[in-house]
Amino acid sequence: MEQVAPQGLMDWYIRYTTVFRKRNTHKQKGLFLKSLEADIRGFRSDVAVDDFKLHEKDPYVYRNLYVGDMHRANTVICTYYDTPTTVWRPYRYFDVAQHAKTATAWIALSSFIYIALGFAFTALVGIPVLSHGPLLALWPIVTILAYIPYFLIMGQVTRGWPTRHTLVQNTSSVLALLDAAQHQTHPSVAFAFLDGGAANEAGLARLLRRKKGEATVYTVENIGAAGELYAVGANERRVARAQGFTPVNQAGDPRVVHLISATRSDQGFELTPAALKARQLNDANMEVLATFVESLR
Known part of the structure; x- marks a missing residue:
């Protein structure tokens, strides 16, 4: 299978941090997905877009993009691609x-x-x-x-005004999964780029409804932030499987493990506004995720 040259990685970085930096409106998301799908089809063909609504009369159409055999895979690595609203407080995970x-x-x-x-x-x-x-x-x-x-x-x-600072949240995770999808091609592993993650987690809910059974779903968020790496989930075995991440057991869907870069405090896991506005990726965190994903079978 043809591999993307290092120059391709730089092209992705430039494109998704400039041209497709904001993914807030339906038009912006559509253009982003069109570019993302074209990039992925440059090295593999098992790509599908899933259009859905929260309810039948909802005028808004959400769109997930899947890579790999979603029916056969027992592990799904996913992240959201939409742009969050500008805020002035620390970002608190899971709240x-x-x-x-x-x-x-x-x-x-x-x-x-x-x-x-x-x-x-x-x-x-x-x-x-x-x-x-x-x-x-x-x-x-x-x-x-x-x-x-x-x-x-x-x-x-x-x-709500979409934030201008999208490198960490959540372009870093999009780039990490885009890179991982070209190297990890085992049929037991699939990837998903989800809509609605910054608002109502509609894309993740859709994925969990479609992917029934005992599959493990790893959700990647803000992986390029300057923070410690944590694997957070309700299933101790699945959490411990994430090599390079500090395991933390927390109530939730037992199928889901959250792979995050964060600062841990008494209030939980969070990132400061300064960390969210960072202009440089944490390459060490990105490499840990890449190594873990490549090890999956």
């Missing part, structure tokens, strides 16, 4: 309620500030300009046109 609370508070604050700026512009500029002179003059037209980008941006603000 979905805290993620939702923090994101909601940030959206509420940024929306209030943005709307206040709109009112200020209207009071100080819009009303004085539009109330004096003909509407077809230069400045009234410029003022009216200024409201078009304002309302377009407002839609994004009220949905």
Whole structure:
């Protein structure tokens, strides 16, 4: 099987940290998946895209990308590819309620500030300009046109502004799995790139519903962060299997083991805002994951 040259790895890094750095909107995700699928098909053909909805009337379509024989595999290595919302607090693993609370508070604050700026512009500029002179003059037209980008941006603000700092969260894990998928081709191992991981874990839930039985699902998150490596899960045997990771037993789905880079505290596992904004990957952590994945059979 043809192997990707080292130059290909650099191409991936450049592409997924620049052109496809943000994967927030449906269009951005679609372009990312198209590029990812093309890259993977450069070294293997067993690739499939799974479109699904949370419920029948849901207008939003989620998309997972699978590599390998999902029916035959007894081990699935996965990560999410969507971009999280900008926050100002440390990222705490496994605390979905805290993620939702923090994101909601940030959206509420940024929306209030943005709307206040709109009112200020209207009071100080819009009303004085539009109330004096003909509407077809230069400045009234410029003022009216200024409201078009304002309302377009407002839609994004009220949905949550995607973070600009995506190298660690979670492009590092995407790159790690992309590289692993070209070297680990054993039929018992498959890979999955999941949608919705930064929001509601819809992609992981879909994978677990489709992959029934005793398969082990390793979820990789923020693997390139400057932190210690932990394998966190409910099944002691499966957790201990992750060589190079500190094993931690924690309640949850016994099929799932979380492979993370984090700082451990009394509150659990977390990454500081500074760690999430890092501009350099932790190559040692990436190598530990690569060695573990290559050892799987």
